[in-house]
Amino acid sequence: MRFIGNKTQLLGNIKEVVDRHAAGSRSFCDIFSGTASVARFFKQWYAVYSNDLLYFSYCLQRATIEAPAKPTFDRLAAALGIRDPIAYFNEMDTQRMESLPVAKRFFQNNYAPAGGRMYVTDSNALRIDFARNTIEAWNREGLLSPDAYYYLVASVVEGIPFVSNIAGTYGAFSKTWDRRAGKLFTLIDLPVVSNGFENKSYNEDGTALLQRISGDILYIDPPYNERQYLPNFHVLETAARYDFPVLRGKTGQRPYAQQRSAFCSEKTAGKAFDALLGSARFRHIILSYNTDGIMTLDEIEAIMKKHGIASSFEVSFIPYRRFKSKSVATRTEDLKELLVYIRKEV
Ligand SMILES: C[S@@+](CC[C@H](N)C(=O)[O-])C[C@H]1O[C@@H](n2cnc3c(N)ncnc32)[C@H](O)[C@@H]1O
Numbered sequence: 633m634r635f636i637g638n639k640t641q642l643l644g645n646i647k648e649v650v651d652r653h654a655a656g657s658r659s660f661c662d663i664f665s666g667t668a669s670v671a672r673f674f675k676q677w678y679a680v681y682s683n684d685l686l687y688f689s690y691c692l693q694r695a696t697i698e699a700p701a702k703p704t705f706d707r708l709a710a711a712l713g714i715r716d717p718i719a720y721f722n723e724m725d726t727q728r729m730e731s732l733p734v735a736k737r738f739f740q741n742n743y744a745p746a747g748g749r750m751y752v753t754d755s756n757a758l759r760i761d762f763a764r765n766t767i768e769a770w771n772r773e774g775l776l777s778p779d780a781y782y783y784l785v786a787s788v789v790e791g792i793p794f795v796s797n798i799a800g801t802y803g804a805f806s807k808t809w810d811r812r813a814g815k816l817f818t819l820i821d822l823p824v825v826s827n828g829f830e831n832k833s834y835n836e837d838g839t840a841l842l843q844r845i846s847g848d849i850l851y852i853d854p855p856y857n858e859r860q861y862l863p864n865f866h867v868l869e870t871a872a873r874y875d876f877p878v879l880r881g882k883t884g885q886r887p888y889a890q891q892r893s894a895f896c897s898e899k900t901a902g903k904a905f906d907a908l909l910g911s912a913r914f915r916h917i918i919l920s921y922n923t924d925g926i927m928t929l930d931e932i933e934a935i936m937k938k939h940g941i942a943s944s945f946e947v948s949f950i951p952y953r954r955f956k957s958k959s960v961a962t963r964t965e966d967l968k969e970l971l972v973y974i975r976k977e978v
Pocket of ligand 1: 635636637638639640663664665666667668669670683684685686689836837838839853854855856861862892893894895
């Protein structure tokens with residue numbers, strides 16, 4: 633998924649640090665999961681805890697981390713003969729979805745030209761609205777297990793970035809149509825790893841959660857800059873909640889006072905990191921950050937050494953890979969991704 637700070641490209645580097653320092657570990661906690669790409673990868677080998685302040689991230693985690701396997705949709709099959717709801721939605725003609733009452737079309741009424749915005753086309757908005765209304769109705773009627781419900785919501789959320797008319801985030805929509813927006817919206821069939829462990833997903837402040845859970849490896853990937861995540865991904869949050877919020881302004885922001893991160897402000901990031909590490913009851917701590925972030929490497933080192941075993945502190949510098957174009961590559965040449973390790977006495 634297109635998401636600021638998605639670590640898909642860094643999985644091999646993180647694994648290398650984990651293998652070097654934490655052999656014999658059994659559990660892995662991804663406390664700032666975002667797309668859940670790191671949690672999904674490590675679920676192959678560890679009992680995984682995942683967490684994020686964003687509800688749509690929770691749905692992605694709940695579907696692929698906490699769920700022990702892909703759901704079977706038995707109740708839906710028994711009641712309606714639908715064994716594969718993903719195919720059911722994806723193969724349906726958009727015309728047939730016109731039966732959905734206009735008042736129920738939150739995406740079309742707010743994020744598409746019919747509602748004065750251009751995040752998605754009118755027809756893709758209708759496909760999203762039809763899927764979300766149907767999933768909620770099936771859930772109300774008791775036709776979905778909790779695993780099946782979250783799986784379908786996550787499949788909708790994962791599909792939206794493929795047809796979104798944006799330049800990276802939902803901070804604003806583009807004023808002309810991107811080619812990607814013209815593709816047909818489909819739900820994504822998500823793979824679910826079965827690892828034989830009990831895995832658990834959460835949707836809360838990371839520091840608060842760390843008061844209650846403990847384990848072996850703690851992977852920390854906080855925001856690096858002032859950009860709050862919710863306003864940049866509000867459309868996905870609304871797709872997941874489907875809660876008909878009152879939107880504001882040209883870009884159609886939803887309220888997000890409860891989902892502000894202390895890691896996005898110079899004033900509070902250091903204190904928040906200090907509190908997070910203070911709460912952590914994990915032996916191996918790995919931080920992802922970059923050399924252009926709000927906290928400096930010196931500050932990070934001081935805080936990590938305050939809570940961990942100073943002699944175990946280690947930093948890996950990884951060339952920044954987000955940008956592919958040559959001109960931008962020159963500008964970001966000095967920028968490095970950081971993987972910072974420390975061992976903690978617990
Ligand atoms: C750099 S991103 C994580 C990216 C993720 N590793 C991935 O590969 O997709 C940071 C994440 O931290 C979350 N976040 C920020 N502050 C948080 C907090 N106090 N508690 C939990 N999650 C938080 C944001 O919502 C965002 O999803």
